[in-house]
Amino acid sequence: MAGVTLKSVRKDYGAVNAIPELDLTIGDGEFCVFVGPSGCGKSTLLRTIAGLEDLSSGQIVIGDTDVSHRHPGERGVAMVFQNYALYPHMNVRQNMGYALKLAREPKAMIADKVARAAETLGLVDYLERKPAELSGGQRQRVAIGRAIVRNPKVFLFDEPLSNLDAELRTRMRLELSDLHKTLGTTMIYVTHDQVEAMTLADKIVVLRAGKIEQVGTPLELYDNPANRFVAGFIGSPAMNFMSATQGDGGLILDDLNGAHLTFGAGVAAGKPVTVGIRPEHLDLSPEGAPLTLRSVEQLGGVTYGYAILPSGGEFCVDLKGRRDVRAGDTVHLNIPQQRSFVFDPETGRRLQ
Amino acid sequence: MAHRTSYPLSARLWIYPLMGVFVLLAMLPFLYMVSLSLQSDAEMFSGQVVVIPETLQFTNYITIWEKAPFARFILNSFFVAGVIALLHVIFDPMIGYVFAKMEFPGKRFMFVALLSTLMIPFFVRLIPLYVMTAQWGLLNTYTGLILPFAMSAFGIFLMRQFILPIPDDLIAAARLDGAGEVRIFIDIVLPQLGPAIATVALLTFVFQFNEFIWPLVVVSSENMRPITTGLTLFNQEFFTQWNLTAVGGMLLFLPCFLLYLFAQRYFVQSAMLSGMK
Numbered sequence: 210m211a212g213v214t215l216k217s218v219r220k221d222y223g224a225v226n227a228i229p230e231l232d233l234t235i236g237d238g239e240f241c242v243f244v245g246p247s248g249c250g251k252s253t254l255l256r257t258i259a260g261l262e263d264l265s266s267g268q269i270v271i272g273d274t275d276v277s278h279r280h281p282g283e284r285g286v287a288m289v290f291q292n293y294a295l296y297p298h299m300n301v302r303q304n305m306g307y308a309l310k311l312a313r314e315p316k317a318m319i320a321d322k323v324a325r326a327a328e329t330l331g332l333v334d335y336l337e338r339k340p341a342e343l344s345g346g347q348r349q350r351v352a353i354g355r356a357i358v359r360n361p362k363v364f365l366f367d368e369p370l371s372n373l374d375a376e377l378r379t380r381m382r383l384e385l386s387d388l389h390k391t392l393g394t395t396m397i398y399v400t401h402d403q404v405e406a407m408t409l410a411d412k413i414v415v416l417r418a419g420k421i422e423q424v425g426t427p428l429e430l431y432d433n434p435a436n437r438f439v440a441g442f443i444g445s446p447a448m449n450f451m452s453a454t455q456g457d458g459g460l461i462l463d464d465l466n467g468a469h470l471t472f473g474a475g476v477a478a479g480k481p482v483t484v485g486i487r488p489e490h491l492d493l494s495p496e497g498a499p500l501t502l503r504s505v506e507q508l509g510g511v512t513y514g515y516a517i518l519p520s521g522g523e524f525c526v527d528l529k530g531r532r533d534v535r536a537g538d539t540v541h542l543n544i545p546q547q548r549s550f551v552f553d554p555e556t557g558r559r560l561q
Numbered sequence: 562m563a564h565r566t567s568y569p570l571s572a573r574l575w576i577y578p579l580m581g582v583f584v585l586l587a588m589l590p591f592l593y594m595v596s597l598s599l600q601s602d603a604e605m606f607s608g609q610v611v612v613i614p615e616t617l618q619f620t621n622y623i624t625i626w627e628k629a630p631f632a633r634f635i636l637n638s639f640f641v642a643g644v645i646a647l648l649h650v651i652f653d654p655m656i657g658y659v660f661a662k663m664e665f666p667g668k669r670f671m672f673v674a675l676l677s678t679l680m681i682p683f684f685v686r687l688i689p690l691y692v693m694t695a696q697w698g699l700l701n702t703y704t705g706l707i708l709p710f711a712m713s714a715f716g717i718f719l720m721r722q723f724i725l726p727i728p729d730d731l732i733a734a735a736r737l738d739g740a741g742e743v744r745i746f747i748d749i750v751l752p753q754l755g756p757a758i759a760t761v762a763l764l765t766f767v768f769q770f771n772e773f774i775w776p777l778v779v780v781s782s783e784n785m786r787p788i789t790t791g792l793t794l795f796n797q798e799f800f801t802q803w804n805l806t807a808v809g810g811m812l813l814f815l816p817c818f819l820l821y822l823f824a825q826r827y828f829v830q831s832a833m834l835s836g837m838k
Contacts, residue, residue, distance in 0.1 A: 261733045282739030294734040298752040307748075308738035359738075 211272030211285070211362040212237040212395060213258065218267035220250075220257055220419075227253050228419035230267065235397060235412065240389050242398045242410035244442070250419035251399045252367055258397065259288050259365050271362055282311075287356035288365040291372060293348045295340040295355070301327070302336040305354045326354040329391075346377045353388070366398040370405065382408060403443055407431070415439050437483060437557035440550055446488050446525045451518060452554065453484045460484060460551070464518040465542070468498035472546040472561070482560065483552040488513065488525040490548035497541035500524065504536045514540060591814075597807035598622070605804050618804070625808045633784050634791035635812065641706045641776075641787060642769035648711040649765045650758055656712070657720025658750055662732060672721075678714045683774070691778055705779045706787075710769060716761045723757040724750060759827035767817045788813050 220228040243251040260281035434440035451464035460470040502514040512528040551561040699705030792809040795802040
């Protein structure tokens with residue numbers, strides 16, 4: 210087991226800078242999730258740690274060893290790919306034992322390790338099958354098994370659940386979480402699905418354009434986002450953003466019929482700001498600002514109402530399970546100060 | 562799944578005879594060669610077209626071995642075509658893999674240059690190739706017969722097309738499992754090229770087994786001849802023994818035919834997989 214330290218890691222593709230200089234420390238045994246929108250460089254960063262992409266500059270340390278220039282097979286990492294990447298001509302047993310065979314381990318030991326991993330993952334009955342004869346979930350289990358048998362210092366997961374259907378994804382997510390608890394090995398996991406990030410991670414690294422926007426535990430990022438990007442990315446449904454200006458010792462929400470908020474006194478007078486509030490933190494109250502809903506989603510336990518703001522932005526409100534509200538109805542919203550955030554509209558930086 | 566259409570009787574009444582005519586037209590020269598190979602000298606020189614010989618002269622199939630060193634010719638043909646096919650099986654996947662999965666400066670130019678050799682007719686290359694072979698002292702040798710055909714742009718192209726769809730992640734996974742480049746090629750890439758390798762081996766063998774011009778140019782001694790040029794022994798100044806030439810033709814045809822029957826499954830599979838049908 211070992212932690213991972215990235216020191217001034219930089220990755221260029223010719224003239225294109227995919228990852229500007231980046232520093233990150235992932236603790237021993239930690240489950241770290243890289244999250245961000247498509248093209249933010251999270252997979253590139255993971256593949257760089259794996260050694261599948263060359264470093265342009267910087268240093269990658271796993272445990273106490275600088276592995277920056279080592280062959281991928283000699284870094285002590287094992288990776289699970291989105292498309293499983295199982296060898297199609299080998300059966301499950303051969304797939305799982307291939308790395309050990311290359312490492313010239315004795316046959317009896319290979320058989321033993323494969324059998325143990327197969328047992329952990331419920332694959333005992335499928336050992337003689339080829340990948341084409343397995344379901345998506347089974348294939349992903351084989352891919353995980355292939356990683357486990359190598360007893361790596363670090364597991365790398367590159368969007369491993371993206372190809373599975375919703376139900377299976379939830380089940381595999383729980384299995385991965387259990388696996389992490391059982392093995393206690395450092396895991397780095399890439400996803401664009403923030404629900405996966407929130408449920409699995411000990412630590413989330415939010416990336417945008419190759420830069421780290423914020424690092425923290427899931428709840429830290431949820432409760433205390435450093436900027437508008439992180440605030441909008443973490444949480445589902447996403448946070449609502451409204452434009453506002455300072456006036457009368459508080460903020461006036463231009464987007465919500467000029468509703469007056471009693472906070473934001475620290476903002477310079479006349480300065481436009483962006484107010485952020487999560488759908489689940491809005492209160493329904495007869496004295497609140499009116500909002501006409503264009504659609505309502507009934508999910509059984511939860512009800513969401515949607516509206517388009519005058520500025521063109523989308524707005525979502527958790528209707529606290531109310532089933533009597535219909536599209537076209539007007540609801541009155543109260544925005545609690547302690548749950549609201551104020552951002553600089555230009556830099557996206559959080560002001561309050 | 563293949564879709565089978567059942568045609569009504571009225572359609573079948575004209576489709577089958579029409580198809581029959583085309584098949585017959587295509588097979589006519591071959592059928593005539595079979596007929597010729599069983600004709601006596603008298604029938605052959607009678608000046609009339611004999612379709613079915615009066616008595617089937619199976620002795621022609623024995624005479625041919627006595628009149629020329631045919632065993633040697635066959636051996637030469639098998640050896641040269643076999644070695645060339647083997648070289649293709651070894652080199653084409655390697656080069657195809659490099660073009661499909663590796664990045665290096667000048668790759669695009671080299672690939673286009675390679676493909677452009679497909680556009681140049683062999684006859685244009687014949688003279689420079691002959692001069693080079695002569696200068697290297699390879700005339701009238703097996704090496705001289707084999708070397709110019711040891712690799713082909715077609716084989717490399719076919720392999721590249723087959724290797725391109727192999728996911729990069731599969732190769733990355735092998736790399737992470739600790740495999741080096743050679744291991745990845747042998748353990749991961751090669752096992753997936755079965756149909757393509759069978760196709761290249763078959764096409765190369767058949768093509769080289771039937772090669773006529775190059776042996777005609779390079780080989781001067783009788784015992785180095787393959788069957789194709791060996792048959793010219795029956796082409797004499799004043800007459801040609803067409804019946805024996807036809808027997809030689811049958812000997813040339815049979816191995817290729819049997820090989821095709823054996824490898825047909827792979828061949829069709831390969832054509833379908835490579836999108837070249």
